[in-house]
Amino acid sequence: MLTGHPQNPADRRPIILTGDRTTGPLHLGHYVGSLKNRVALQESREQFLLLADAQALTDNAHDPEKVRRNVLEVALDYLAVGIDPQKSAICVQSLLPALSELTLLYLNFVTVARLERNPTVKEEIRLRGFERDIPAGFLCYPVAQAADITAFKATLVPVGEDQAPMIEQSNEIVRRINRQAGHEVLPECRALIPNMGRLPGVDGKAKMSKSQGNAIALSAAPEEISAAVRQMYTDPDHLRASDPGMVEGNVVFAYLDAFDEDRSGLEDLKAHYRRGGLGDMVVKRRLEDILQNLLRPIRERRAQLAKDPGYVLSILKAGTEKARARTETTLAEVRAALGLFQF
Missing domain, CATH: 3.40.50.620 (HUPs)
Known part of the structure; x- marks a missing residue:
């Protein structure tokens, strides 16, 4: 105590x-x-x-x-x-x-x-x-x-x-x-x-910030997480799934680096994206699943405590x-x- x-x-x-x-x-x-x-x-x-x-x-x-x-x-x-x-x-x-x-x-x-x-x-x-x-x-x-x-x-x-x-x-x-x-x-x-x-912020700016409205709150609802991931910046030159894409400076991959615990699988994903043949939505779905699983127990515990x-x-x-x-x-x-x- x-x-x-x-x-x-x-x-x-x-x-x-x-x-x-x-x-x-x-x-x-x-x-x-x-x-x-x-x-x-x-x-x-x-x-x-x-x-x-x-x-x-x-x-x-x-x-x-x-x-x-x-x-x-x-x-x-x-x-x-x-x-x-x-x-x-x-x-x-x-x-x-x-x-x-x-x-x-x-x-x-x-x-x-x-x-x-x-x-x-x-x-x-x-x-x-x-x-x-x-x-x-x-x-x-x-x-x-x-x-x-x-x-x-x-x-x-x-x-x-x-x-x-x-x-x-x-x-x-x-x-x-x-x-x-x-x-x-x-x-x-x-x-x-x-x-x-x-x-980084979901809008690609250098810093995630409450005041700039580019953050995902720990208490975010499932639909808020989905919306935030959908609007994340990727590679502006990756126009088609078949195009080679840049991982560096790509907000989605920055989040995957932070939260994806399957490091080997993530490296394979990066290699696939770089050589082309991988669409942005595939990468975003992977990230969304990870964030939903991370934040769900935090959100539920928080709601219980708030009572x-x-x-x-x-x-x-x-x-x-x-x-x-x-x-x-x-x-x-x-x-x-x-x-x-x-x-």
Whole structure:
């Protein structure tokens, strides 16, 4: 059972901190990029999963109800894919005040110019069309993430390759705090990047995204999965089944690489497609069968859990209590290390 007590000294397993912004249900990109790893890692690591509702407000302050509603939606996705609340603490970011105070302290150890140079932040600013009209909370997102990571003293952070600059910025802040204190207060962490690269959107764009409407949700109905696979981009020059086709850059094959466990059969399929004689619909039917079989048990488990929101909320309460104890301990250590006034 999850409790609010500090970590048992006997439990020296590596600590993982990961999570998601609560802006909508999770999708297959999340599953490939992190969720599948989280389920496996909870067996051998101490893991905290952060429902990042405060960070979700950085570009959704106009719609706080959306952010609040999706706290439960993301939690349902976690549980449906196999996150075990007895092994992983699921916690709500905005209910952990130590994170906000650490963010405020860390802001004194980073410059605006450094934040603007962060490649991940620059790309997100471009995608959202902020130009110079950037919400301050959004620009400071890397600092808030550093507060999240260090508050739990996490040493492993599962992220996609595009998030690696955020981890480096967190470690820069850690080094500055430790240098200021004159001893190690906080550990550095490393990014745990999955072998599978970023899953493209069904429309062929580089990134699957809820906001761009090119994602397949983990809760997608059978007909939604079918429609998404049908509209996937293949090889625009593969006009007839008899034509040789390109596998590279072909969205359908990118998904097969991610989800088809019959690796030998997949290589045969690729060879057939390359030499010609294989229609796109044959390849799409194979992918649809795989995705339907993958998502069916997740969708059914999720629907069952959604019938008892009180149970899900009790999991969040227990996980948040455990996280609050851990983060407040770290905050006290950082305050003492920086020599801040206290009674």
